Amino acid sequence: MITVIxxxxxxxxxxxxxxxxxxxSTxxxxxxxxxxxxxxxxxxxDGSTAGGVYLWNSQEEAEAMYTENWRAFVREKYGxxxxxxxxxxxVVVDNVTHEILSDDQAGSAA
Structure with a gap:
């Protein structure tokens, strides 16, 4: 699994x-x-920095999101x-589903 911030x-x-x-809205x-x-x-x-924390199955799938089109969307939305x-x-601890997930189980993650 990959986390992107x-x-x-x-x-x-x-x-x-x-x-x-x-x-x-987004x-x-x-x-x-x-x-x-x-x-x-x-x-x-302090309201001066925004962003996101993403949990992905793989880096390839994450990279498919962060394209120049996505960057342009962010620039337009947030300047x-x-x-x-x-x-x-x-490893991910999920207290909502009461699971501990590891990257060797990525296909069955949350």
Whole structure:
């Protein structure tokens, strides 16, 4: 499994309420994306940085998302370029499903 963290500095800080409205407007774009298990939208406490934490089945599936078209979408929506960082994710503790998942079980992950 792969975790990707995307971040982007906002030119003007936003409130949690503004972030929620923006994030809800883009959330449907991420439903039913091949290989994407979860996406968590994030906002820094001072409202100056936003982004996402994504859990993917594989790096190839993740890379299929972060294309120049996706980057252009982020630039248009937030007025800044995203930083995309990939992490190997050997183990996930899921307290909702009460599972501990490992990357050797990726096909059956959350």
């Amino acid at each position: 995307t971040t982007f500095r906002l030119s003007t800080p936003i409130t949690q309420e503004e972030a929620r409205t923006i994030f809800l 959330a449907p774009k991420y439903q039913d994306v091949a290989g994407l298990y979860r996406k968590c939208y994030v906002l820094s406490q 800044t370029d995203p930083l995309v960082t990939y992490f190997e994710t050997p």
